[in-house]
Amino acid sequence: MTSNANQYTWAGRFSEPVSDLVKRYTASVDFDQRMWRQDIRGSLAHAKMLAKQGIISAQDLADIERGMAVVAQEIESGQLAWSIDLEDVHLNIEKRLTALVGDAGKRLHTGRSRNDQVATDIRLYLRDSIDDIQLLLKAFRGALVDLAEKEAATPMPGFTHLQVAQPVTFGHHMLAYFEMFGRDAERFADARKRTNRLPLGSAALAGTTYPIDREFVAAELGFEAVCENSLDAVSDRDFAIEFTAACALLMMHISRLSEELVMWMSPRVGFIQIADRFCTGSSIMPQKKNPDVPELARGKTGRVYGQLMSLLTLMKSQPLAYNKDNQEDKEPLFDAVDTVTDTLRIFADMAGGITVRADNMKAALTQGFATATDLADYLVKKGLPFRDAHEAVGHAVKAAEAKGVDLPQLTLDEIRAFCPQVESDVFAVLTVEGSLASRNHIGGTAPEQVKAAIARARQRLG
Ligand code: ARG
Numbered sequence: 001m002t003s004n005a006n007q008y009t010w011a012g013r014f015s016e017p018v019s020d021l022v023k024r025y026t027a028s029v030d031f032d033q034r035m036w037r038q039d040i041r042g043s044l045a046h047a048k049m050l051a052k053q054g055i056i057s058a059q060d061l062a063d064i065e066r067g068m069a070v071v072a073q074e075i076e077s078g079q080l081a082w083s084i085d086l087e088d089v090h091l092n093i094e095k096r097l098t099a100l101v102g103d104a105g106k107r108l109h110t111g112r113s114r115n116d117q118v119a120t121d122i123r124l125y126l127r128d129s130i131d132d133i134q135l136l137l138k139a140f141r142g143a144l145v146d147l148a149e150k151e152a153a154t155p156m157p158g159f160t161h162l163q164v165a166q167p168v169t170f171g172h173h174m175l176a177y178f179e180m181f182g183r184d185a186e187r188f189a190d191a192r193k194r195t196n197r198l199p200l201g202s203a204a205l206a207g208t209t210y211p212i213d214r215e216f217v218a219a220e221l222g223f224e225a226v227c228e229n230s231l232d233a234v235s236d237r238d239f240a241i242e243f244t245a246a247c248a249l250l251m252m253h254i255s256r257l258s259e260e261l262v263m264w265m266s267p268r269v270g271f272i273q274i275a276d277r278f279c280t281g282s283s284i285m286p287q288k289k290n291p292d293v294p295e296l297a298r299g300k301t302g303r304v305y306g307q308l309m310s311l312l313t314l315m316k317s318q319p320l321a322y323n324k325d326n327q328e329d330k331e332p333l334f335d336a337v338d339t340v341t342d343t344l345r346i347f348a349d350m351a352g353g354i355t356v357r358a359d360n361m362k363a364a365l366t367q368g369f370a371t372a373t374d375l376a377d378y379l380v381k382k383g384l385p386f387r388d389a390h391e392a393v394g395h396a397v398k399a400a401e402a403k404g405v406d407l408p409q410l411t412l413d414e415i416r417a418f419c420p421q422v423e424s425d426v427f428a429v430l431t432v433e434g435s436l437a438s439r440n441h442i443g444g445t446a447p448e449q450v451k452a453a454i455a456r457a458r459q460r461l462g
Pocket of ligand 1: 088115328
């Protein structure tokens with residue numbers, strides 16, 4: 001392919017064409033074409049404003065609208081031949097429009113620059129993406145609540161340091177993730193507010209000499225307000241960084257859940273099964289059923305962290321206003337959008353395909369003296385200071401360990417050897433059910449509380 005300087009809209013200023021390598025290096029159309037809907041939406045709003053202000057004629061507007069409908073249809077059907085000679089999505093669309101409608105197409109760029117155009121497109125694209133992500137997050141959180149409801153009273157060991165700590169219910173455990181993903185949803189909603197401002201009208205950097213109406217364009221495009229400062233509007237990408245930071249936090253939560261799913265699915269643990277459609281086999285070991293989806297999600301978390309670092313570093317030390325560096329904002333941003341979108345979609349489905357092995361959870365609960373704290377609390381209620389109770393129970397645990405049994409299997413006399421205050425009512429406290437039921441306050445794991453939390457969760461989901 002030979003290059004021809006005259007193909008560029010700015011050819012007038014140049015005496016030699018760029019090399020094919022430079023052309024490929026500087027073009028963004030391969031990855032920014034995904035913003036074509038937003039680009040067209042933005043252009044139509046801009047053209048409507050230009051006509052309203054008498055900057056272009058009503059006929060020009062009609063031609064632009066007619067032409068854009070054709071361009072949109074051509075892109076939709078895959079007919080439009082994207083060209084790196086035209087660098088990016090903006091010039092490709094403008095060129096095709098001009099081929100279709102002539103001078104009106106050439107007037108579209110009046111009072112506008114690709115700098116404010118691209119900033120507008122990204123914000124529109126991101127706003128749409130956030131709205132998609134919010135729907136997926138809602139579906140996923142709904143699936144977590146469904147699972148929590150099914151297993152609201154199912155006892156499992158709660159862990160600290162990966163050692164059996166105290167009984168909790170599986171429902172309570174799932175609701176912990178409901179909370180985490182709820183905060184993620186709040187973060188996206190918050191990032192959306194700062195994304196939803198209109199850069200258009202800033203032109204290249206300083207504003208434009210035409211009598212434009214930015215508020216009109218903002219309203220047309222559903223932006224909450226216009227960006228106040230033209231230099232800031234065309235150059236900063238903090239909204240994209242903020243969004244990607246929210247993605248990184250979300251993926252961090254996904255990675256925690258994934259890690260637990262992988263662990264719970266291990267035959268050594270056997271707490272859950274994940275539906276087969278989320279697992280794969282081994283090409284060599286016939287017995288294997290691998291939790292590929294959660295493992296991969298755990299891995300993709302690192303990828304999203306990487307995109308956040310890319311964007312932060314891309315923006316670091318950039319002088320005002322627009323610099324070509326900013327073209328590099330798209331791939332990390334789009335990759336974060338894609339990764340989070342796919343992950344949420346698959347996790348919402350996967351949560352519905354989790355079945356719990358209550359028997360194995362129960363068995364695990366007998367292996368770590370899970371009710372030791374309950375015994376200490378019992379002694380406190382009998383008048384012992386907590387520190388003394390803690391020590392007495394420590395001895396009882398040691399005795400049970402030596403005997404190879406759990407605390408409830410000790411005889412009353414054996415427990416009394418360390419804790420003379422104990423009476424026969426202690427065994428109600430030492431059972432898993434007793435332990436769970438006694439944590440009966442908001443935020444606690446008592447099944448009654450878990451059910452109340454589920455009702456509140458459903459209300460919050462709307
Ligand atoms: N493709 C460019 C980008 O993505 C569009 C803006 C180009 N502006 C410029 N002054 N070269 O950032």
